[in-house]
Amino acid sequence: MFTDEITLHLKAGNGGDGIVAWRHEKGIDHAGPGGGDGGNGGDVYVKGVRDIAKLADYRFEKDFSAGHGRAGRNKGMKGERGSDLVIEVQSVRSSKIYIPKKYLIFYPKKKF
Numbered sequence: 085m086f087t088d089e090i091t092l093h094l095k096a097g098n099g100g101d102g103i104v105a106w107r108h109e110k111g112i113d114h115a116g117p118g119g120g121d122g123g124n125g126g127d128v129y130v131k132g133v134r135d136i137a138k139l140a141d142y143r144f145e146k147d148f149s150a151g152h153g154r155a156g157r158n159k160g161m162k163g164e165r166g167s168d169l170v171i172e173v174q175s176v177r178s179s180k181i182y183i184p185k186k187y188l189i190f191y192p193k194k195k196f
Contacts, residue, residue: 087139093147097125097166100153107159119156123163126150132175139174 100122107118128150151166 095149097150097152100163101155103156120161123153123165126166
């Protein structure tokens with residue numbers, strides 16, 4: 085079935101929580117902080133493909149979100165970054181994608 089207009093709800097991932105921890109080392113009193121930062125949330129990318137019926141893939145599922153960052157750990161270990169979300173849409177001249185300008189960031193050299 086051909087679909088020419090669709091509304092999707094996309095959300096970037098939340099960052100992970102940092103951890104409050106204190107280092108414990110033998111022979112050192114009051115060693116200081118030792119907790120790690122939380123990981124960054126995943127990003128959302130829109131990729132144009134040469135498939136005229138690509139929007140039909142999103143007819144029944146309209147809510148998408150990128151992965152959330154993991155929490156930090158002891159010994160200064162940073163949390164894992166959330167997975168990115170790539171949405172593929174048809175790249176024809178009449179396609180319109182409305183994204184508010186304050187959310188637009190272009191990565192011209194990014195490989196998917």
